Amino acid sequence: MNLHPLDRKLVRDLWRLRGQVLAIGLVIASGVGLLVMSLTSLEALRDTSAAYYERYRFADVFAQVKRAPESLASRIAAIDGVQTVETRVIRSAVLDVEGFAEPVMESIGLSP
Amino acid sequence: MSTPGTQRPVLRARDLGKVYRTGEVEVHALRGVDLELWPGEMVVLLGPSGSGKSTLLNILGGLDSASTGEAWFGDHDLTHEDDRDLTRYRREHVGFVFQFYNLISSLTALENVALVTEIATRPMEPGAALRLVGLGERLHHFPAQLSGGEQQRVAIARAIAKQPDILLCDEPTGALDSQTGVLVLEAIERIHRELGTTTVLITHNAVIADMADRVLVLGDGRIQQERRNPQRRPARELVW
Numbered sequence: 115m116n117l118h119p120l121d122r123k124l125v126r127d128l129w130r131l132r133g134q135v136l137a138i139g140l141v142i143a144s145g146v147g148l149l150v151m152s153l154t155s156l157e158a159l160r161d162t163s164a165a166y167y168e169r170y171r172f173a174d175v176f177a178q179v180k181r182a183p184e185s186l187a188s189r190i191a192a193i194d195g196v197q198t199v200e201t202r203v204i205r206s207a208v209l210d211v212e213g214f215a216e217p218v219m220e221s222i223g224l225s226p
Numbered sequence: 227m228s229t230p231g232t233q234r235p236v237l238r239a240r241d242l243g244k245v246y247r248t249g250e251v252e253v254h255a256l257r258g259v260d261l262e263l264w265p266g267e268m269v270v271l272l273g274p275s276g277s278g279k280s281t282l283l284n285i286l287g288g289l290d291s292a293s294t295g296e297a298w299f300g301d302h303d304l305t306h307e308d309d310r311d312l313t314r315y316r317r318e319h320v321g322f323v324f325q326f327y328n329l330i331s332s333l334t335a336l337e338n339v340a341l342v343t344e345i346a347t348r349p350m351e352p353g354a355a356l357r358l359v360g361l362g363e364r365l366h367h368f369p370a371q372l373s374g375g376e377q378q379r380v381a382i383a384r385a386i387a388k389q390p391d392i393l394l395c396d397e398p399t400g401a402l403d404s405q406t407g408v409l410v411l412e413a414i415e416r417i418h419r420e421l422g423t424t425t426v427l428i429t430h431n432a433v434i435a436d437m438a439d440r441v442l443v444l445g446d447g448r449i450q451q452e453r454r455n456p457q458r459r460p461a462r463e464l465v466w
Contacts, residue, residue, distance in 0.1 A: 119344065121349040157311040 171198070178204070184226055201226060233260040236299065236424045237286055243294035244281050244447075255281040257447040258295065263392070266422045268458070271436045273444035279428045280396055282444070286426070287320045287394045288312040299391075310323055318347055321385030321393045321423070322357050323414075325400040327377040329369040335380045336365040339387045346388030355387035356380065358420065359413040375406030379413050393417065393425045399434070404466050411461035413435060433466040 117125070127134055167174065179186070184201060191199040204225040211218045244256040256278045263269060263286075271279045284290035285297055288304055297304040299315060307315065316322075321381040329338050336352050343349035356365055369377050378398060385393060395414060399407030415437060418425045427434065435441040436459035443451035 119333055119341045122337060123330060123332050130332065 173200075233265055233302070236265050236267075237261070237263040237297070238287065239282075239295065239297045241295035242271050242282070242285060242297060243293050244278070244285065244290070245293045254447050256285075256292070259447075259449055261286075261442070261449065262445060263424055263426065265424055266418075267386050268418050268427070268438045269423045269440045269442060270425060270438035271442050271444060272430065272432060273426045274430060277444040278447040279444050281447075283331050283394050283396055283426060283428055287322060287392075288315045298439070309407040317345065317388075321388065321390035323378070323393070323395040323398045325383050325397040327369070327374075327381040329377055329380055329384075331369050334366045334368055335361060335372065335376075335383075338369070338380055341465045342384050343387050346425065348385075349388050352383075352387055358386070359383045359415060362408070373406065373437075374402050375409050378406075378410045382410070382417065386421065386423065389421065389423075391424060393423045395425065395427045397428055397430075399431070407466075408464055409459055411464065413440045415461045429433050431466055436464060437461050 166172065187199050187201050190196060202225045204221050204223045206219055207222050208217045209220050239259055239261040242256055242259040242261070243254070243435070244352060246253040246255055259278070259282060261282075272280065273279050281290065285292050288307075292305050295305065299319060302311075302315065303313070306317065314392060329339070333341065335356055339352035339355050343352050343355075353362070353365055356362060359382050361376060361379055361383065364376060368377075369380070372380065380399075382395075382398070395412070398414065399410050402410060411434065414425060414427065417423060427438065429435070436455060438455060440452065440454050442449050443453075
């Protein structure tokens with residue numbers, strides 16, 4: 115094979131520096147491996163999270179509105195992508211809780 | 227060798243000046259140099275360090291540009307050519323030999339020369355160039371396996387393998403002892419004789435001037451003296 119002198123130089127230089135080339139290759143390979151592993155883990159966590167929300171019907175969005183009549187629920191349910199709408203009235207109240215000397219402020223939700 | 231009156235000069239310079247600026251400081255490396263180089267002529271540029279020898283050579287070789295004046299290679303005005311044209315000029319017409327050999331350590335002597343012949347327009351065979359400088363037996367040796375003189379002769383072979391019109395040598399024996407230096411000068415002398423290449427040789431060694439057709443003595447950026455040797459002395463007779 116008739117190699118161009120510059121190609122021969124490249125081959126000889128790589129062979130002369132083979133230890134360093136191998137070390138650099140290993141560092142790059144472990145870096146790429148780590149990146150692939152991280153991306154895979156991230157994807158798995160996202161899938162798990164989505165599966166958990168779906169399985170336990172956990173809400174993706176909690177939105178608060180003021181002075182909204184119950185009839186608005188059907189319009190919210192009509193929004194594209196909304197699967198389920200659950201309405202409730204939430205107010206803060208002061209509660210007596212056993213074991214607490216000070217009054218406890220709590221949000222209480224009441225379903226219609 | 228051609229002489230004035232019989233042929234056009236290969237290179238000519240008129241009122242060539244070069245100023246290096248570093249902030250507020252201006253250094254005048256060349257101050258109005260007039261010069262003509264004739265086909266087949268061997269010229270030695272003599273002068274102390276800082277006299278402008280290398281600057282002049284770099285401008286004539288298209289490695290540097292002049293601040294004032296003109297330099298012509300045939301019909302080409304070197305002082306007004308862009309980088310691309312100067313690169314073409316260097317590639318097709320000029321061979322350089324420097325004090326340090328600048329060989330590629332991972333290529334053999336033959337491959338170092340072949341690197342140039344790959345891009346030259348009318349190259350000679352790399353082996354022939356090396357044989358011309360007396361390295362026919364060392365074609366496949368790497369620079370580290372060659373002596374300083376042999377490495378310089380590889381550099382000379384590399385410079386002449388493209389059969390340049392002008393060979394510019396900047397202190398080619400500067401890093402060598404006198405015995406090895408003579409071998410290098412013999413190689414330059416042989417190339418000049420057999421290929422008829424116009425040769426300019428920079429040195430601060432006055433003995434080397436004896437092998438030239440013409441000697442230009444530079445000082446303070448000017449040509450202070452010009453003399454013609456009645457007879458060129460063979461390189462092998464030079465001693466310093």
